[in-house]
Amino acid sequence: MNLFTYARANDITDAVRLGSVDGARYLGGGTNLVDLMRETIERPNALVDVTGLSSAIDEREDGSLLIGAAARNTAVAEHRSVKARYPMLARAIVAGASAQIRNMATVGGNLLQRTRCAYFYDEDGSRCNKREPGQGCDAIEGFNRIHAILGASPSCVATHPSDMCVALAALDAVVHLDGSRGKRTMPLTDLHRLPGDHPETDTVLERGELITAVELPSLPLARRSTYRKVRDRASYAFALISVAAALELDGGAVKDVRLAMGGVAHKPWRALKLEAFLRGAPANSESFRRGAAEELADARPLQHNAFKVELAQRTIVAVLTQLAGDTL
Amino acid sequence: MPIKINGSFVDAPSDPRVSLLDLLREHLQLSGTKKGCNQGACGACTVLVDGDRILSCLALAVQFEGRSITTIEGLAPSGALHPLQQAFIEHDGFQCGYCTPGQICSAVGMLEEASRGVPSHVTGDLSVDDITLTHDELRERMSGNLCRCGAYNGIVDAITTFHAEAAQ
Numbered sequence: 001m002n003l004f005t006y007a008r009a010n011d012i013t014d015a016v017r018l019g020s021v022d023g024a025r026y027l028g029g030g031t032n033l034v035d036l037m038r039e040t041i042e043r044p045n046a047l048v049d050v051t052g053l054s055s056a057i058d059e060r061e062d063g064s065l066l067i068g069a070a071a072r073n074t075a076v077a078e079h080r081s082v083k084a085r086y087p088m089l090a091r092a093i094v095a096g097a098s099a100q101i102r103n104m105a106t107v108g109g110n111l112l113q114r115t116r117c118a119y120f121y122d123e124d125g126s127r128c129n130k131r132e133p134g135q136g137c138d139a140i141e142g143f144n145r146i147h148a149i150l151g152a153s154p155s156c157v158a159t160h161p162s163d164m165c166v167a168l169a170a171l172d173a174v175v176h177l178d179g180s181r182g183k184r185t186m187p188l189t190d191l192h193r194l195p196g197d198h199p200e201t202d203t204v205l206e207r208g209e210l211i212t213a214v215e216l217p218s219l220p221l222a223r224r225s226t227y228r229k230v231r232d233r234a235s236y237a238f239a240l241i242s243v244a245a246a247l248e249l250d251g252g253a254v255k256d257v258r259l260a261m262g263g264v265a266h267k268p269w270r271a272l273k274l275e276a277f278l279r280g281a282p283a284n285s286e287s288f289r290r291g292a293a294e295e296l297a298d299a300r301p302l303q304h305n306a307f308k309v310e311l312a313q314r315t316i317v318a319v320l321t322q323l324a325g326d327t328l
Numbered sequence: 329m330p331i332k333i334n335g336s337f338v339d340a341p342s343d344p345r346v347s348l349l350d351l352l353r354e355h356l357q358l359s360g361t362k363k364g365c366n367q368g369a370c371g372a373c374t375v376l377v378d379g380d381r382i383l384s385c386l387a388l389a390v391q392f393e394g395r396s397i398t399t400i401e402g403l404a405p406s407g408a409l410h411p412l413q414q415a416f417i418e419h420d421g422f423q424c425g426y427c428t429p430g431q432i433c434s435a436v437g438m439l440e441e442a443s444r445g446v447p448s449h450v451t452g453d454l455s456v457d458d459i460t461l462t463h464d465e466l467r468e469r470m471s472g473n474l475c476r477c478g479a480y481n482g483i484v485d486a487i488t489t490f491h492a493e494a495a496q
Contacts, residue, residue, distance in 0.1 A: 006344035006390050031386045034347070035367050047344065049391055074380075078446040083454040094449050098472025099438065101368060103380045104387065235449060235471035 001037050008049045012178050012212055018048040020180050020208025026050045028070065028109030031101050036114060041123055041131055051106060054213065057081075063218025066176075069108030069211045073164065074099070076107060086216055088225035088244045092167035095229040098236050108211040111165060111175070111191065114202065115158035115266075116238050117147065129155045130199040137199075145304040146240065149312070150296075151265040156199030157302060159263055160192060161238050166262035167227055169270045170244040172217050179209035188214070192267030199266070221248035221256050228319050229262070230311060239263035241308055243315045247283075247323040254278045254287070257320075264299075264312060271295045274316070283324045285317055292316040329393040333358070334402025340390045348392060349373045349384035352399060360400035360429045364474075371473035374430040374437075375399050381437025383472075400429035403436065412436065412490045419486040423477035431473045435487045438469045439494075461491060 006027075009015030019026050025044035027033060028051055036042040054068030057079050065081055076082055077093040093102065119126040119139045127136040139147055139157050147157040165188065173188040191203050205211075225246035231237040242262035248255045257278050259271040274295040281287040292313040299309045330337040333356065341351055349366075352358040352375070364372030366385045373385040376398040404410040412432055415421070422428045442465070445457035450468045459465060466484055475483065 001345045004344060006388070027388075027391070029386075030388055030391065031368060031383070034386050034388060038367070047388075051391065074441070074446060078441075078444070083447065087454050090447055090454055091449075094447055094451070098371065099441065099446075099448075099469060100371060100374055100381045100383045100434065100472050101386070103437075104382045235468055 002040065002043045002045070004037075004044055005046045006049065007046070008052055010052065012053060012210065015048055015050050015053060015210055016178055016180060016208055018046070019050075019210060021046055022207075024048055024208070026108070026112075026210060028106035029072070029101075029104035030109075031097070031105045032109065032113045039121060039123065041121065042114075050108070050210065055106075065216040067107055067214045067216070069106060069176075069213055071107045073097075073102040073105045073107065073110060076164075077102065084223070086167070086171060086219075086222045086225065088170060088222065088227045088246060089164070089167040089216070091227040092163040092229075092242075092244055095227060095239075095242070096163035107164070107214055110162055111168075111188075111211060111214070112203065113160070113162050116161045117158040118143075120158060130158060130195075133198070133200045140302065143304060144302040146238070146263070147302055147305055148265050149299040149301050149305060149308050150261075150269055151194040151267070152300065153195045153197065153199070155197055156195035156266065158195070158199065158266060160202075160265070160267050162268065163227070163229060163239065163242060163262060165192075165268040166242055166260050167244040168214065168216075169268035170225075170246060170258040170260035171219060171222055172258070174215040174217065175211055176213040176215060177205070177209050178212050179206055181206070183212075185215070189268070189270050195266045202266075219246070219258070221258070222246045224248065224323055225258070226319060226323060228315055228322075230315055241311045241315050243312075243319045245316075245319045245323060247320060249283050249324065252282055252284075254281050254283045259316065259320075261312060261316075264308065271316075273297075278320075283320075285321055288317045288320040289313065291320075331389070331392050331394075332396040334397070334399060340393050344388060344390045346389045347385055348375070348387040348389045348397070351389040352384060352397075358399055358401050361433075362426055362429055364427070364430075369474075370427070370430075371434060372427050372430040374434040374473065376433055376437055379437065379440055381434050398433070400433055403432070410436075411493070412486065415486040415490040416483070419489060420479065420482040421486040422475070422479050422482070427473060427475045427477075431470070431475065431483055434470060434473045435483075435490075438466075439487075439491055442469065461488070
């Protein structure tokens with residue numbers, strides 16, 4: 001691990017001032033950053049500890065829920081309103097990592113996790129454009145079973161590892177930011193980038209820009225929602241495929257739907273084509289299958305991950321069928 | 329502000345690179361907490377921070393100023409065994425013993441989480457506040473602690489017995 005300075009931010013202004021210095025990084029629970037620093041993949045010269053900033057989870061008058069970025073993952077998953085109003089979010093969080101890690105990890109840090117691509121971690125033995133821009137990618141021709149099937153580029157086929165973010169993408173979550181040029185908000189689905197020619201840049205955040213909160217809009221259909229994760233072992237593993245979905249029915253038809261996938265792309269993948277196809281369609285497995293096929297028509301599997309295309313379709317159909325369950 | 333460790337106050341290390349795990353083992357000679365993978369994959373380094381279980385290998389010690397840490401050495405008064413330690417002995421909850429301090433600290437934190445209604449991946453009804461620790465619930469909640477000897481059946485029996493006796 002390289003040498004760095006450590007400072008605890010007392011408030012957002014303090015954090016942004018300290019965090020805007022060249023080479024500084026914000027520190028939450030450290031569950032990803034400390035590991036990457038030990039591997040010397042991350043080499044910040046200053047850490048700004050933002051775990052003392054807002055971790056409050058507030059229900060607001062307009063029905064939205066505002067979650068301070070320093071809230072621990074466990075605190076979100078166990079929150080009464082999250083469990084009742086946004087079950088897919090509680091289920092996504094407890095599908096990720098282990099209980100010890102969820103007790104440490106913050107919401108802001110979860111959003112800014114880096115990929116778990118083994119070639120990204122293998123600094124001594126592998127080329128990686130995300131770690132070393134322009135170096136090349138050994139995953140594209142390598143053992144790419146866990147890699148992306150949507151939105152990848154010739155530079156990078158890595159996936160985003162978060163479960164929580166998949167639910168946030170489906171829930172129309174809004175990210176609150178603060179930086180040297182002031183505050184702004186953006187949809188969670190705009191925060192993460194597709195790799196393109198610059199896979200070294202995971203998000204659209206500007207230097208020193210800090211995630212201060214995540215806002216969940218009032219979304220009544222999310223009460224009927226869930227998260228399903230398919231992985232190589234029953235617990236404590238990253239997703240091969242995951243699906244977060246909410247469904248609202250009108251008689252036998254789909255009135256409204258939200259769906260996002262994990263394990264398929266460089267960012268949590270909001271399935272807008274599927275959603276457009278399903279609105280107004282009969283709520284049956286045939287519609288769900290066709291909607292999934294519509295979304296995955298652009299899939300470009302690699303040598304070892306073609307199974308993900310079929311697995312994603314089946315997982316989507318299974319989740320939507322489960323949500324439609326009682327009324328079919 | 330010092331760090332409270334098993335009731336004693338300790339200054340944070342001057343080098344911010346020191347993990348909480350290395351502070352415990354190398355600086356304070358509290359070697360009960362084990363270094364397994366040192367990358368957050370095995371759970372051997374699990375300790376309690378203000379009652380919550382965390383991985384001390386992924387934690388920078390400087391972040392814990394003003395917090396209260398409990399390690400395996402601090403679960404029971406010196407010379408005595410915590411009833412969960414006793415249950416591990418009676419139920420063969422270990423072979424080599426390397427993962428055991430992490431398993432025991434993790435179980436203490438796990439039982440507290442379940443009692444306040446923290447859901448798990450296998451929880452059916454999210455609205456239930458009082459989690460029933462079925463076999464599946466217990467195993468899922470302890471899945472962050474690996475045992476290469478495969479003493480899982482004994483570990484589950486030990487925790488189940490301790491939990492049942494504590495409830496009486």
